[in-house]
Amino acid sequence: MGGVQSRQPALVGDIVELSPLQPEHSAALLSAAADGELWNLKATVVPGPDAIDDYIANALAGRQAGTVMPYAIVLRATGLICGSTRFWKIDRANRKLEIGHTWLGSSVQRSGVNTEAKYLLLIQAFEVMNCVRVQFTTDELNDASRAAILRIGAKQEGIVRNERIMPDGRKRNSVRFSIIDSEWPDVKAMLRQKMRR
Template structure:
């Protein structure tokens, strides 16, 4: 089995991560509706009537070997969001964790920390990555702060990097964690949910 082309199933105390399925469409709509996440202009969360197209795009990228699309469930098994291992580069042993969004009720909870902890461990310890990236909009200050609090370091800013649906251009902030940093980052992340992490 080629692990770089197979979405993983991972479990922790607060979350379970499973391969995304088309049958998850209604649960994804319900999660996105908690906070009307599609209305946040700096994110790419699909509106309810755009969920099928969003899934089409996710699975097309997966079929092309670019991404692994994942569902994030809480401790009760309720789908609360989605994330991806994306921009896969097995030759150079790099990937990005992105396309992440959560229902408003679990934002700033241990869900995000544990999701990132599980995905980072999978990337470094199972796939053998030498670096894992995170990217976000320059103006998404909440996301930038959350990424930095994981222990990632800012690499730089890609100016006019992507055109947004409204025609404007996104400046993309790039962060990363490299292989040699992972042991310290792992200790840091392991301490946060136990301490009642709210980031």
């Protein structure tokens, strides 16, 4: 356990703590996903009751392999888990990774939780892990997610066609965004200002 924690520290902000995902988080994650029945969304994959065990097992297997750092998003005021996010596609040789698999219960969307969670992840990526590139990918059809990624200062790079096959069999086109190391100081300043507001 200690080894996992040292490789994947908790990230603590003012309103959220990103806590390394554990098997015992499954009931709390399901409860967060039930806030808006997020597993019914077509443009994103959120675990429902049938999928939660595989969801956590896959995340933990990725952590074991060194390519994924999965987190539960915990509201500090209440200790309740309200969603999940992760670093994945971690490529240490090229100092790049992707932030993704992010979802939040309906009641905390547009509340500042996402901005602070992304801020904590980006500090870890650029200032601790020394990344030169952090990328984000979302469904071409997911307008809310696309807008949220642009709001945190990422630049759209393009559309990747038939990038993945969704659970319902749809061939998904994905939009790719990134922040690179030279942009990070300006993005950081903008996010800090946003969080102060």
